[in-house]
Amino acid sequence: MATKAKAEKAATGEDGGSRRDFLILATSAVGATGAALAAWPLVDSMNPSADVLALSATEVDISPIEVGQAITIQWRGKPVFIRHRTADEIARAENTKLDELPDPQTDQDRVEKPQWLVLVGVCTHLGCIPLGQKVGEPRGDWGGWFCPCHGSHYDLSGRIRKGPAPKNLSVPPYTFLDDTMLRIG
Amino acid sequence: MKMHRFLFVAAFAAAMAAGLLFGNFGSAKASGDLAFEHQEWTFNGIFGRFDRAALRRGHQVYQEVCSSCHGLSLVAYRNLMDIDFSEEEAKEIAAENEVEDGPNNEGEMFTRPAKLSDRFVAPFPNEQAARYSNNGAYPPDLSLMVKARKGGADYLYGVLTGYEDEAPEGVEMMDGMYFNHSFPGHQIAMPQPIYEDSVEYEDGTPATVAQMSKDVTTFLAWTAEPELEERKSLGIKVLIFVLLLTALLYAVKRRIWSKLH
Amino acid sequence: MLSPEKGIGKWIEDRLPVFSIARHSLIDYPTPRNLNYWWNFGSLAGITLVIMIVTGIVLAMQYTPHVDMAFNSVERIMRDVNYGWLLRYLHMNGGTMFFIVVYIHIFRGLYYGSYKAPREILWWLGIVILLLMMATAFMGYVLPWGQMSFWGTTVITNMFSAVPLVGEDIVTWLWGGFTVGNATLNRFFSLHYLLPFVIVGVVLMHIWALHTVKSNNPLGIDMKGPQDSIPFHPYYTVKDNFGLGVFFFVYLTIVFFFPNFFGEPDNYIPANPMATPPHIVPEWYFLPFYAILRAVPDKLGGVIAMFASILILFVLPWLDRARVRSARFRPIYKQFFWLFLVDCFVLGWVGANPPEGMFVTIGQVATIYYFAHFLILLPLLGMFEKTRPLPESIAASVTSAAVTSSKG
Numbered sequence: 001m002a003t004k005a006k007a008e009k010a011a012t013g014e015d016g017g018s019r020r021d022f023l024i025l026a027t028s029a030v031g032a033t034g035a036a037l038a039a040w041p042l043v044d045s046m047n048p049s050a051d052v053l054a055l056s057a058t059e060v061d062i063s064p065i066e067v068g069q070a071i072t073i074q075w076r077g078k079p080v081f082i083r084h085r086t087a088d089e090i091a092r093a094e095n096t097k098l099d100e101l102p103d104p105q106t107d108q109d110r111v112e113k114p115q116w117l118v119l120v121g122v123c124t125h126l127g128c129i130p131l132g133q134k135v136g137e138p139r140g141d142w143g144g145w146f147c148p149c150h151g152s153h154y155d156l157s158g159r160i161r162k163g164p165a166p167k168n169l170s171v172p173p174y175t176f177l178d179d180t181m182l183r184i185g
Numbered sequence: 186m187k188m189h190r191f192l193f194v195a196a197f198a199a200a201m202a203a204g205l206l207f208g209n210f211g212s213a214k215a216s217g218d219l220a221f222e223h224q225e226w227t228f229n230g231i232f233g234r235f236d237r238a239a240l241r242r243g244h245q246v247y248q249e250v251c252s253s254c255h256g257l258s259l260v261a262y263r264n265l266m267d268i269d270f271s272e273e274e275a276k277e278i279a280a281e282n283e284v285e286d287g288p289n290n291e292g293e294m295f296t297r298p299a300k301l302s303d304r305f306v307a308p309f310p311n312e313q314a315a316r317y318s319n320n321g322a323y324p325p326d327l328s329l330m331v332k333a334r335k336g337g338a339d340y341l342y343g344v345l346t347g348y349e350d351e352a353p354e355g356v357e358m359m360d361g362m363y364f365n366h367s368f369p370g371h372q373i374a375m376p377q378p379i380y381e382d383s384v385e386y387e388d389g390t391p392a393t394v395a396q397m398s399k400d401v402t403t404f405l406a407w408t409a410e411p412e413l414e415e416r417k418s419l420g421i422k423v424l425i426f427v428l429l430l431t432a433l434l435y436a437v438k439r440r441i442w443s444k445l446h
Numbered sequence: 447m448l449s450p451e452k453g454i455g456k457w458i459e460d461r462l463p464v465f466s467i468a469r470h471s472l473i474d475y476p477t478p479r480n481l482n483y484w485w486n487f488g489s490l491a492g493i494t495l496v497i498m499i500v501t502g503i504v505l506a507m508q509y510t511p512h513v514d515m516a517f518n519s520v521e522r523i524m525r526d527v528n529y530g531w532l533l534r535y536l537h538m539n540g541g542t543m544f545f546i547v548v549y550i551h552i553f554r555g556l557y558y559g560s561y562k563a564p565r566e567i568l569w570w571l572g573i574v575i576l577l578l579m580m581a582t583a584f585m586g587y588v589l590p591w592g593q594m595s596f597w598g599t600t601v602i603t604n605m606f607s608a609v610p611l612v613g614e615d616i617v618t619w620l621w622g623g624f625t626v627g628n629a630t631l632n633r634f635f636s637l638h639y640l641l642p643f644v645i646v647g648v649v650l651m652h653i654w655a656l657h658t659v660k661s662n663n664p665l666g667i668d669m670k671g672p673q674d675s676i677p678f679h680p681y682y683t684v685k686d687n688f689g690l691g692v693f694f695f696v697y698l699t700i701v702f703f704f705p706n707f708f709g710e711p712d713n714y715i716p717a718n719p720m721a722t723p724p725h726i727v728p729e730w731y732f733l734p735f736y737a738i739l740r741a742v743p744d745k746l747g748g749v750i751a752m753f754a755s756i757l758i759l760f761v762l763p764w765l766d767r768a769r770v771r772s773a774r775f776r777p778i779y780k781q782f783f784w785l786f787l788v789d790c791f792v793l794g795w796v797g798a799n800p801p802e803g804m805f806v807t808i809g810q811v812a813t814i815y816y817f818a819h820f821l822i823l824l825p826l827l828g829m830f831e832k833t834r835p836l837p838e839s840i841a842a843s844v845t846s847a848a849v850t851s852s853k854g
Contacts, residue, residue, distance in 0.1 A: 023433070023436055023437055023440060024437055026433060027430070027433040027434060027436075027437050030426075030429065030430050030433055031430060031434075031687075034426060034427075034430055040529075041528070041529035041532050041533060042500065042501075042504050042529075042533070044528040044529055045504050045507075045508070045527055045528050045529050045530060045533055046504065046507065047528055049508075049522070049526040049527040049528060049530070050263075050525070050526040050527075050528075051261070051302070051522065051526040052526075054261065054263050054301060054302035055302050231703055259518070259521050259525065264525075325715075328521075329521070329714040329715075332706065332711060332714040333711050333712070333714035333715045334711055335711050337711075369724075409714075411525055412524065412525070412531040415531075416531060416532070416535075416702055416705075417702065417703065419532075419702065420698070420699075420701075420702025420703055421702075423698055423702065424695065424698060424699060424702070427691060427694050427695050427698060428695060430691055431688065431691030431692055431694075431695060434684065434687050434688040434690075434691045435688050435691075437684055437688075438684045438685055438687075438688045441680050441681060441684050442681060442684075442685070445479065445676065445681070
């Protein structure tokens with residue numbers, strides 16, 4: 001690019017008619033466009049490839065999960081928490097006042113069906129996996145999840161309540177194919 | 186100036202000649218004694234495209250005839266959607282096959298129906314099993330067959346249509362070998378795979394040996410070069426652009442040099 | 447734009463004179479005013495090297511150097527990686543274009559006597575680049591792990607077993623095992639990634655030497671003053687850019703429409719250590735040397751002859767003692783130059799064919815002629831050839847040519 005710009009200067013310095021100006025300018029512009037377009041395949045090759053994208057949706061059978069239980073599955077290489085919430089848990093999540101929340105969001109906005117809570121199990125602070133999925137693990141002061149890395153507490157809707165994490169646990173895109181099959185992604 | 190231009194053209198002519206010379210002699214010698222003819226393929230030429238109907242029929246021939254012995258391990262079921270199979274059709278084709286997955290939570294391997302993201306399921310678990318079932322011969326994977334043989338699609342079509350009922354007089358056939366006038370050495374371990382009406386085409390096309398051979402060859406040309414259509418259509422655009430840029434550069438060059446002479 | 451006279455530009459220039467170096471070597475560099483298009487191939491080779499490194503780096507991000515996965519990882523690049531097929535075909539055919547460009551560059555040097563004093567070290571560095579390119583290309587061809595990759599490596603590495611006493615040990619060491627295997631593939635990948643950067647280093651020295659002794663030219667006479675030269679920029683930058691456009695047209699035609707023209711179908715069959723393909727041929731750019739290897743009926747002798755055919759170029763400046771550089775003024779050398787070029791094509795043709803029948807004889811005659819050209823013909827020509835009178839200066843020659851062409 002630098003040499004092209006100088007080519008213009010050098011050319012106009014001498015008997016520089018405007019036609020030459022335009023010719024050199026046009027050629028430089030076309031050349032620069034070509035170089036920019038040629039860079040795209042190099043950049044795009046580093047995006048997820050077709051075989052990786054083909055695995056970007058996961059189907060999971062949720063019928064074996066009893067009320068009160070949770071399972072962890074892998075989706076795009078990350079853990080996804082699926083919790084079958086009890087009526088009491090749903091009530092507690094729904095009755096939380098929004099002004100108590102650092103990242104205000106209603107429980108209804110975070111679920112498709114109230115009994116099924118689906119979350120990406122990655123702490124929004126620095127990417128650790130919070131505890132609380134297995135029986136006996138600490139579930140934090142709000143009965144949801146607790147991140148052991150820096151002490152973030154999440155509630156029964158996966159919302160941040162205390163600790164350094166700035167945001168609620170994110171909800172992946174998902175749809176219920178039928179009553180027992182869940183498609184994530 | 187004239188001299189310059191002449192030399193320039195000569196330089197590239199020499200470069201291309203070098204390539205043609207070495208390249209052609211390389212390929213001429215190996216296919217020398219084989220009898221197969223050049224066919225018309227819709228995917229040849231700079232505007233080449235795969236005939237979608239032929240691909241569909243070719244896939245049917247592969248499924249019903251070839252796939253009992255030959256794998257297609259580099260192709261995934263999702264790739265069928267690139268040649269205008271619907272998602273439902275591709276899913277259905279995939280689900281007809283079982284793949285091993287696991288381990289599950291109990292540590293056991295299990296089988297499940299294949300998904301779009303799976304590659305075509307191979308007919309044999311490994312080469313030894315394939316040889317055991319085929320009289321010691323190994324039916325090769327067909328994914329790259331068209332690219333992996335001199336003559337490409339023409340050769341493959343030649344082999345599929347090149348069987349003779351009886352070897353010509355004076356040719357001593359080995360046990361379990363079949364005469365084929367397009368196969369190197371003329372003795373092939375694969376029995377003639379395609380006969381009149383080996384499949385019943387969904388679109389009603391008469392299933393002659395020539396038709397089925399042509400269709401399955403087209404299908405395998407696609408599995409070998411799935412990028413062909415994208416490559417050729419992008420190539421035309423890129424070359425037009427380069428031609429334009431080169432013409433502009435030539436004009437700039439003439440102008441800048443004009444005051445020297 | 448940054449300027450070296452003021453502001454940040456001056457601050458940088460005072461500490462690291464990048465501006466004056468760039469100005470000195472890319473803009474002001476006094477270049478003979480009469481260079482023809484054969485002089486484009488030096489810069490083309492440089493650009494090709496950059497293309498190879500850039501495409502190679504992104505391909506390496508997707509490639510797996512393991513015997514069980516290498517072949518499929520290349521096919522994954524072709525099928526699943528975004529524009530992977532384009533990057534791979536650019537890299538694969540870029541190798542071919544690199545050799546075409548460099549061979550033309552070398553023969554230009556031979557024709558116009560660019561190896562003669564004071565350009566001997568410039569010439570040597572060029573040969574070092576060629577040797578490094580050959581090593582890099584050979585190891586790169588192994589990476590797809592097809593049949594030709596495997597058996598080509600086996601055959602070429604086995605050449606070292608011709609070394610007396612320690613030959614077998616050297617081959618085992620090269621392989622890191624008892625056959626070509628995973629260790630071999632890994633070390634070749636490592637070196638294939640490393641050597642291009644070594645080439646960049648030698649290329650910089652090549653340019654340094656060039657800018658010290660200045661470019662040769664079609665007349666082969668020295669520049670005597672400012673009237674003989676023009677600044678590199680804009681004259682040769684624009685001429686090189688135009689040449690680059692033509693180069694890209696040829697290169698991209700191959701990439702998009704004949705991507706496997708220079709390749710071997712056998713390399714689309716995964717490597718099989720238990721079955722050798724019927725005809726093993728190296729890549730086209732090695733064929734002349736392959737022919738020399740096979741022309742000598744002795745194993746060690748063949749290997750020596752093959753290496754000697756390149757190494758002899760190192761002493762070329764002393765084998766050719768003629769004081770006149772350019773073949774334009776050497777009527778007899780000019781004819782032998784073309785004969786030598788034809789001889790190299792014949793060697794390439796022999797190398798592409800199986801060593802049977804007439805090819806054996808032709809290969810041997812062509813090999814003898816190859817060495818005779820350097821060892822007998824050139825020294826004799828230096829002694830007995832009557833050269834034509836050289837023009838007074840480049841400027842004088844250019845002016846008279848302009849007069850002639852305006853007449854015609």
